[in-house]
C-alpha cells in the first residue's frame with residue numbers, strides 16, 4: 001500500500017533518522033528530491049556554493065554530535081562538495097553527503113553533468129555508495145548514517161541516479177526503524193581490552209611525570225569529563241590538539257594549552273620531558289609532533305584509539321588500547337582508583353611535576369607585544385574572549401588567524417571550537433559558523449578570519465542574511481596571506497612572493513551590499529566598541545574588519561622537522577632564565 | 583619516493599564482491615605509497631565474496647600498517663598475512679617463446695619437461711608454455727627459457743592458502 005517514489009523515500013528516511021537540517025544546492029539531477037523536500041519538516045538551507053554546504057554540515061555535526069547532512073546535484077555540484085568533504089574526512093566528522101547522478105542507463109557515457117562521484121570521493125570518505133536500484137535506497141540511507149556516526153566517525157557519500165529517485169517502491173516507517181544494520185566487514189571495537197586497561201592504569205599510577213595528550217577523538221566520544229577526572233585524580237597535566245580545544249577549560253590549572261607547532265612552551269616541554277605519554281583519540285600528526293624521534297623521547301606510550309590503524313602509525317606505542325575513549329577511560333578510572341589505594345605515595349611526585357609544568361605555563365605564556373598604536377591581532381582575539389566570556393562558538397579560517405584563535409581564546413566548553421585541523425582548508429570558518437548557528441540559534445558564533453580566507457567563501461553572506469543568522473565574522477585584516485608571509489619571512493629571506501593582498505574589497509561596504517552589517521576598527525581603542533556593537537546585533541550577520549599590524553608572527557613556532565623543545569619563543573619583555581624545574 | 587624493498591609478504595584478503603571494493607584496496611596502496619608486487623583477485627566458495635592475494639614489500643611497520651589499513655576498509659571482511667605460514671602458494675605463467683630452429687624446439691621441450699610445463703599452443707615458430715608453481719620455480723623457468731626469445735608472457739600473481747592441517751586460512 002504505502003508506495004513511494006525514491007525522492008519520497010529519501011525525505012522520509014531522513015526524517016526517520018532525525019535529520020532537522022540539510023545544507024544544499026539544487027540542480028537538474030536532484031529536482032525530484034527538492035520537489036518533495038518542500039513538503040517536509042526538514043529545513044533546507046540554501047547555500048551559495050556547495051563547498052559551503054559540506055562545511056556547514058560538518059560544523060553542524062561538530063557542534064551537535066549528530067550527523068551533518070548536505071545535498072548537491074550531479075557533476076559540478078558533487079565536485080564543489082569535495083573540499084568540504086575532505087575537511088570532514090580528515091577530522092573524522094560524521095557527515096552524510098547526497099549527490100544527484102545522471103540516470104543509471106546513462107552512467108559511463110560522459111552524459112551532461114556526469115562525474116564519477118564515487119570515484120572522486122573514495123579517498124576522502126569512510127565509505128560511499130552508488131544506488132543502482134530503488135530497492136536498495138532505504139537500506140543504503142540507513143547504512144550511510146550508521147557508518148558515518150559509528151566507530152571512528154566519518155564521511156559517507158550516497159550517489160543517487162535520477163531514474164532511481166523517480167522509481168516507485170514500497171516503504172514502511174516501521175521496517176526502516178527496526179532494521180538492524182549488519183556489515184560483516186565492519187565491527188568497531190568500542191570496549192577496550194581489560195588487560196590492557198589494567199596495564200595502562202598501573203603505568204599511570206606508578207608514573208612520575210605523565211602527560212595527557214588529548215585529541216579530537218575525545219570530542220567525538222564525548223569523553224571530556226573522564227579526561228578531566230583522570231587528570232584531577234592523578235594530578236596529570238593535560239595538553240590538547242587543535243581538534244580537542246575545549247575538552248578541558250582553558251583556565252583549568254592542569255591545562256597546559258595546545259601543543260605542537262604553535263603550541264605552548266609548557267605543553268611542548270611537558271611532552272619532551274614526560275615519562276609517560278598518555279594519548280587519547282589523537283593521531284600524532286606531524287603538526288603536533290614536530291620531529292617524531294624527539295617527541296616524548298623518554299616516555300612509555302599509552303594510546304587509546306577507536307581506530308586500530310592509528311595505533312603505531314607514526315609513533316611506537318607500548319600499551320595500545322583499541323576502543324571508544326569514553327568507555328575505556330571509565331574503566332581505566334575505576335582501575336586507577338583501586339590502585340591509588342595501594343600506591344598513595346606516588347601522588348606527591350606527580351604533584352611536583354604538575355607544579356613544574358604550571359611554572360612553565362606562568363613563565364612562558366602565550367604572549368605578544370601589546371601596542372596602543374596598531375591593533376594587534378592577538379588583542380582582538382583576547383577582547384573577543386573577554387567580551388563573550390569564553391562561551392562563544394568559535395570557528396576559524398586557516399593561517400595565523402586560526403592559531404591566534406587557538407592560543408588566545410579562553411574556551412570554556414567542548415564542541416565550541418571548529419577548525420579545519422587535518423586538511424587546513426581556508427574558507428572553512430564562515431560556512432562553519434553558518435552551520436553552527438543553524439544548529440544553535442541562541443549561541444554567539446564568531447568566525448575568526450583572515451582577510452585572505454574569508455574571501456574563499458564570502459558569498460555565504462547571502463545565506464546568512466537570508467536565514468537571519470547573526471554570525472559574527474572578525475577579520476584580522478593584515479593585507480597578507482599572513483601565515484605564508486610568515487614562512488617566507490622565516491625560511492625564504494623575506495622574499496614575499498604573491499602573499500600581499502594589495503587589492504581588497506571594502507569589507508564594510510561588501511557586508512552592507514549583502515544586507516549584513518559592516519563595522520571597522522583601525523585603532524586599538526576602537527576594538528572593544530566594534531565587538532560590543534557586533535555582539536548586540538541578533539538578527540543578521542556582522543562583518544568586523546580589524547585593520548591589524550601587518551607583519552605580526554605567530555609564536556611559539558616549531559620550525560618544520562624540528563623537535564618541540566626547539567620552538568622559537570616570543571620575545572618576552574622581561575627575560576626570565578629557564579630554570580630546570582624538575 | 584623510491585622505497586627499498588624489504589621482505590616480501592603474502593597477504594590474503596576476503597572482500598565483498600561489490601563494485602568499488604577492489605578500487606578502494608588498490609587506491610589504498612597508491613594513496614599511502616605502499617608497493618604492490620602482485621595482486622590476484624578471484625571468486626571463492628561464497629559468491630558474495632572475492633579473495634585477493636597481494637604480494638607486498640615493506641618493513642614490519644609498513645606491513646603492519648597495510649594489514650590494519652586493509653582491515654579498516656568497510657568491504658574487507660578478513661585479512662591474513664600468510665608470510666612464513668605453512669601454506670600453498672602458487673602462480674600460473676603463460677609464455678610464448680620463439681622456437682624457429684630445431685635446437686630451440688628441443689630446448690623448449692626439454693625445459694618444459696624438467697619443470698613440468700605444458701605446451702598449450704603451437705605455431706610455425708612459437709610454442710606457448712604454461713607452468714604452475716611457486717614464485718621461485720616460475721622465476722627459474724623464465725630465466726632458462728629467456729635465451730630462446732620470449733615473445734610475450736603473463737603471470738597471474740600468487741594465490742595462497744593455508745595447508746589443511748593448520749586450520750582455515752581465515753578463522
Ligand SMILES: Cc1ncc(C[n+]2csc(CCOP(=O)(O)OP(=O)(O)O)c2C)c(N)n1
Nearest residue numbers: 399400401424426450451452453481482483
Ligand atoms: C584552500 C587553501 N589554499 C591555500 C592554503 C595555504 N595557506 C595556508 S595559510 C594561508 C594564508 C591565509 O591567509 P589569511 O586568510 O589572510 O590568514 P592569516 O594567515 O593572514 O591570518 C594560505 C594561503 C590553504 N591552507 N588553504
